[in-house]
Amino acid sequence: MSQNVYEVGKASQLSRQYGPYVQADWGYANHWYPGVFSDEVAERGVVGITIGGHDIAISRDQNGKAWALSDRCIHKGVKLSLKPMCFADGTITCWYHGYTYNLESGNLDTIVGSPDDKLIDNARTRTYPTEEFAGIIWVFVGDEDYPTPPISTDLPIKVTDKPNAIPHLQDPRIITRGIRRKLYGNWRLAVENGLDPGHLLVHWDNQIIVALDRAMPLGMKALKEDATELLDFEDGPKGVMNRYDLPDNYAPVFENPKVPDIKARGKWMPEIFRVSAWVPATLMVENWPIPDYAQYEFYVPIDDHNHMYFEVIAYWGGTPDQDKEFDMKYEHFFKPLGLLDFNNNDIMAREATEEFYEKRDGWNNEQLSDLDFSVVAWRKHASKYGRGFFESPDFDEE
Amino acid sequence: MSQNVYEVGKASQLSRQYGPYVQADWGYANHWYPGVFSDEVAERGVVGITIGGHDIAISRDQNGKAWALSDRCIHKGVKLSLKPMCFADGTITCWYHGYTYNLESGNLDTIVGSPDDKLIDNARTRTYPTEEFAGIIWVFVGDEDYPTPPISTDLPIKVTDKPNAIPHLQDPRIITRGIRRKLYGNWRLAVENGLDPGHLLVHWDNQIIVALDRAMPLGMKALKEDATELLDFEDGPKGVMNRYDLPDNYAPVFENPKVPDIKARGKWMPEIFRVSAWVPATLMVENWPIPDYAQYEFYVPIDDHNHMYFEVIAYWGGTPDQDKEFDMKYEHFFKPLGLLDFNNNDIMAREATEEFYEKRDGWNNEQLSDLDFSVVAWRKHASKYGRGFFESPDFDEE
């Protein structure tokens, strides 16, 4: 029996099979997430982000090492990042009353205007584990006492033996460029949009498709029940993958006799369509926008209605020629036509979906079709491997 | 005993006499409402509206016939009207995943990228009855199983035998022009503002009043308890009418000795003041802005705090001269001075009233005066003839 069998259109029965996913409106806790791009944080700089309701300040010390700690001063709860102040090596000072924290331990090292204060060394703020590679500062966010797993368990893995396969995020030779933006819409609707083999209509008229004269199928028909591969590497990451390059698994749909006014046009290039989604909230599109490149997307939950959208292009670096070529392509091709023009249509779709799911219980009222096989596979897989739930940090006002 | 007897200033006792009206914050269901103007929807065009919480897409087929169906795709709840797509005669396609509906039946005819999908022909979306005349596409909205009544039961009736009386909406010779705009404020406050014989102070300095040198009375005094006529035509519409043209019913108030600094000015033209309100949410002002024309207003509930305001001028058409004269007057007189300048003051008043009624239970805290006789008559009449209640389509988020 395949993992993808479900009765089309019966959402409320189906949703019980991935209850934890339906519950994860604030996101999965106890995972590694991208926080900011490396070049956003200078030494003694401070950038504030929010992941799953956790306000986090990311700073960089005099040695260039990145640290993450609570962006809420323990004193009166203001955000440290609102007005960055670092007056001593290895510390960050709150701009309001001068509470000064050790970047590494979170210890209250001093209070600027009260050097003998009884609270000094008797209080601390929360810190978060960080890693930095591939041009990104990563943060592990969740329950304070949760043991920190290796970041490799939360990143897509290279699943091919091809020697020049697309660059993996932990590959030392990787070079990346990208953008991030805060968007309206639940993070799950964003992951599903990225993975979805049936949403290609929104990209029908995109400039990059026309420019490359590439055939964008109207849909991808699964030829067997387990067309969507389940990936659960032991001690490694968990995800689902649509290998559109396997002709036994999928058949592209180029036309539909009942809607004669729309047909796929251009050349069909099957190798570009290999798309995977990974726990907690990552998309990998291999050989996209063009062969040998990869596009990574991260839909980092901010709260139940907003997410931070990371769009990253990865390539092989190392020689000046490679770097130069990549920069040229990024600035004048990948970014304007891919990350902006193309992905803007996905963003429009995600925003349009939010109201139904969040206000009208879409999880139990949607009517899925055969096209949703990989979305359902993703929901079940994520339900199984999410390590916990983020929750609203706000008290009830009543 | 008259229908209009009430104790001034005792709102909480009075409100029990029109409980259904107080309850109808989302509007009355199971009635015909204007949806859009005819010229807003081209063939294969789609326009989205919301009536009483129902999101409705109005489209027009290749034969020019208008159809209405749910504007929420059954798949993931996005609005079809967000990006209109019609790829085959008699259908509408969702821009996100290509769910394609039959305009007439609502049947899921196909899915663009999944021509063999099991869901095809096994699901449908909701459709709504429509009519089109007088330059307006009308929609019947309410409970899905409610039998559709004739639209004539929901439109003002011609209540005079005068051969050249003002044009009725179902009159084949009628020509209309108008605008609609989404406004903040509950639909009931809008109806009451239109009917109200005591709100003339807000129009005191309006350009159209000064331009026509017309006396705008400070108020209209009812000379008998049933001055406001109750209209309940069998198998026809239900409404209330202030016949200010009947000197036995009303006396205009031109001055008040206690407030010497304000007096009516200009010429008194009683025939213009005949104002009626009709279930569900319609106003008819006969011989306004000038004799032989009529102004219709529809306060279509969108939700409990917003309504769509239709302002329509009607006249006799048929000959090129009549049409030309009407267009000239509409563009350069009725619209700028009537629909905009004059009515903008009503809009300001309705918006100003919203907070008290919606947040401070104005229905039980208002202090009515003699001037409110016709508003109270309207409330009771509407309570009797409203066919049901709209309700919020949103689930509780908790």
Place this chain on the structure above:
Amino acid sequence: MSQNVYEVGKASQLSRQYGPYVQADWGYANHWYPGVFSDEVAERGVVGITIGGHDIAISRDQNGKAWALSDRCIHKGVKLSLKPMCFADGTITCWYHGYTYNLESGNLDTIVGSPDDKLIDNARTRTYPTEEFAGIIWVFVGDEDYPTPPISTDLPIKVTDKPNAIPHLQDPRIITRGIRRKLYGNWRLAVENGLDPGHLLVHWDNQIIVALDRAMPLGMKALKEDATELLDFEDGPKGVMNRYDLPDNYAPVFENPKVPDIKARGKWMPEIFRVSAWVPATLMVENWPIPDYAQYEFYVPIDDHNHMYFEVIAYWGGTPDQDKEFDMKYEHFFKPLGLLDFNNNDIMAREATEEFYEKRDGWNNEQLSDLDFSVVAWRKHASKYGRGFFESPDFDEE
């Protein structure tokens, strides 16, 4: 035992000692508050304000006397001040239906368009006691049956015998200039910010500090437990005062060895640092911005999340030279560098604090330090002397 003893960092235990203050999110009722500046209200003018949820219209009669009454018409709850109308001496008329109130008694004197209405003289609106001096119209707001106390019980008192001490608000020779602005943030966070001896970091780089080459200490260290004086004059006002001019009470902190990159610069002028907070919501800063002047601030609660911020500079008036000198200094020094540039940093801090206190129960989660001695003294003192609580005027919508 001092009133200031508390265990640093233990908010939830401490907050029980000033429970009424924590409860006063909408402000303290039954006190005098500044309503508007005198020059804002012309004869027959109307200005609307909101204090602790009370919407109040302030008007001025033909004799120049200021009156205050409910800004909600009893009829349909609109704000009278939205479109000021006064058609007869000593009255105010609602712009919507002409309900006309006596300014002094609140009696419904007439209805413009219904001179014989049964409601006339049978209804009234609420009035509020007023006083006018020091360029401000003051209003007493609270429970309708609460006996009006003398305004002197709610204003800072002159606490020095120095003959040329800074001007007190009820001093007949006082002249004032000022501004008011509606701000986001709870009123308590604003009072505390003004009183706070530890928030000087936000003013570190302010133009007025640099221009005057004045040493702004990083903090003020209390040298004894009762450094903050408690002021509770019998039949007079209640407040707390930090007398930074007393070297036995406080020591300024100019540097902190643990944060070498920030130090106080400029000349130390202890006499300027005398700051007091008064029930209900007033700050007095003596000899500020320069000696012999005083700055008064009022943080008038509007609702639980917003306050009206009054910033007032006071000086001695009487001779043309004094007045001219004051005007010159106000327009070109006090206002741009003090009320705007300097105070804008306080505003930023208050707004930044709001979320933590209102959404995350900051009152029980803050971690106070020694620097908070006077804030804690203020909280306890205000808890003792607040005369009642404002409450939300809104009904639950459910």
